[in-house]
Amino acid sequence: MALNFICGWLSAIFCSPIRLLHALLPRLFAGAPSTSFVEASPNSKETRMPKFYHDDEAWADIEPLAQDDGGMHPLAAIAYTEEYSEAMGYLRAVMAQSEFSERVLELTEHIISMNPAHYTVWLYRAKVTSEIGRSLQDEIAWLNPTALKHLKNYQIWHHRQTIINALGSPEGEPEFISTMLEQDSKNYHVWSYRQWLVKRFDLFDKPEELTWTDNMIQDDVRNNSAWNHRYYLVAGRGGKLRAEIADREIEYTKAAIRKAPQNQSPWNYISGIVRVAQLPKSTLKDFALEFADVQTPEEVYSSHALDILADIYSEEENSKESAEKALDLLATKYDPIRANYWNFRKGLLEQPTA
């Protein structure tokens, strides 16, 4: 499945376990025992009985605060279940009087299970945790499976990174990431988290990291997330790329392209390496000619090779015609779904500054 941006936008914008960490952190740093992270499996399909409060003795003293939906004409009103409506009524009531107690802790868990995007319930829970002196390990043990139920929520990953930062060791994390990537090898948040691990624990030059990335590329040579991670390992500390590293990467990428020439990821990657190594574009000319030559228009094995050749020709003296030919081949035969773009590029050739 494609990363669904709504998961980032709709739920992630608002679901903020990071708030919890903000409140917990001082205690984490103060003396969290260095126990390893317990990984619970996501249990998203659990069936449970609805929970109600009105007939619960423990809640008899609370008058629920009903939702004021702002008049006769609310927008985007939702057909809440009775369970959710009631629980929210009790939550508002205890929040309004700032009650911090064990029963409130359970209530916040209940709300989070139905609406993890409730952006202040997390903050409130953190305050409760701190006020009642709940053990941090208990809280983390609860949080893990909860986070695992919301895999596409980027703030949960941010949250995880805050915990690992406090614990001071990446131990176990690569394994956890692998488990995650088995479910979705291009999960944006997981790759972002992996980058953070590399930076936090300075894994740039650790051979295992590059080997792992290589394995991910071998598994799926079109996994752009894996190529991007490789770029991070190689060039992510900024500055000009050293010549021997650039050579190594160029040869590595050439081999990957020879396996599957019509694959945009390594072509983008090799161009990026050439640029960050401050080499001329023409460095790639002979290689691109292996896959496409405007002199033999019937034998083209990669549209991306034509694209790069057009770019190189456009900067050469007296090669404008070849550039035009390459772009024509792309527009009419080898990549017609982008015909308008290739014709636009042709138009740029006419401009003296192009």
Added chain:
Amino acid sequence: MAPAISETQLNYARHVKYWRRNLKTLLPHFYTSNDSNRMLLALFTVSALDILGDLDAALSGEERQGYVDWVYSCQLSEGGFRPWPGSNFGELRNAGNKRWDPAHIPGTFFALLTLVVLGDDLERVKRREILAWLAKMQRPEGSFGETLGEDGFVYGGNDSRFGFMATAIRWILRGDLEGPYDGIPDIDVDAFVSCVRDAECYDGGISEAPYHEAHGGFTCCAIAALLFLDRLPLKPDQKPDGRLRGVTNVAQTLHWLASRQTTTLDEDDGLDTYNDETDTSETCHDAHTFVKLRTYPSVQAVTTTKGQPHSHFELQWVGLNGRCNKVADTCYAYWTCAPLQILGRLDIINQAPIRKWLLDKTQHLVGGFGKITGDPPDMYHSFLGLMVLAMFAEPGLQSVDGALCITDRAKRHLESLPWRKEITGDVDLQDESIRLAGGRMQVD
């Protein structure tokens, strides 16, 4: 599976029905996980009906006023909006518990736009308070968050989405005027532009943070934010002014955006049915289209008996994805087309097959759009699908502003409001440039 539609068309009546139903009846309970995002769903509902040209017909005067009042019921006494009524304590709200019910960047952004679409004049909006709060919502390195804690801590992620919404709020309330206004400090525009520049990737896309993978959503939010700030690259006829600008390599970003066009339209397209590439079931198979095309004569060389260019079966439907080698998804049609429109280059993608993909493959029989081929509709994909068709000037749809997600009519209404014209200066072009020069001097 593609629905059997003989002729590709926007099922106008069904979309109107879909959105009127969203407006007038309760949303199904599975939207509960989006309860805290109701203001977003509110904007989608009224703006979709506006794009369909149905807003006036759908609403009585009383209903319109009722919806406006509902949005205002989400305004906080200290300024800014909550994005839903669920955190409102009503008369019990006090200094001690209001931190559980804070002003919210997305809530404020979507509330302002919903009011604009409904024709409100924003006179009841606590505009000064919002602008003062906005400056506090920016972190020292330039990014924006979601809510402000009592200790001044800015909660929320630091990617371009909150920056997009924060800069949009600023544009709505004070245009692209830079520097302090009427005693209220401005945001640090340069710091934010730096954040956006640092998130540019080696392939020309923009990501959530430096060195992360290029992504359509972040690319769109970043470019739209630069538009609101008037910090996009200078056009050829503009004189350099020394201001820090984003999108440092426009040619490469256009290349990346054009590359989002794909013939990988559903999961089945991701199966290695040809056994001709070293790949896996998760990969993109535009390669297959390419391999097949290689054996065909060129598009221009082959014409039908009617003299029309022959088009390959596979190329009739072209989708858009959000990252390299991913499946097409309705929402990425928006996240790709909006930045192209903002950069003035919507012409570099092939609109006809994208339109055909949206209408034949992700448009749903009951109205609205799904995420990928055959998916049931949801409000998010339904709205963004409609936005794209409106950007393509689909007959029957009103013209839209791609960055704000509202019709041009609604945007003109905002720009005509007297209090706003007072801030931005009137529309006389000469006055405008003098004012802009003055604004810059304040900052420099």
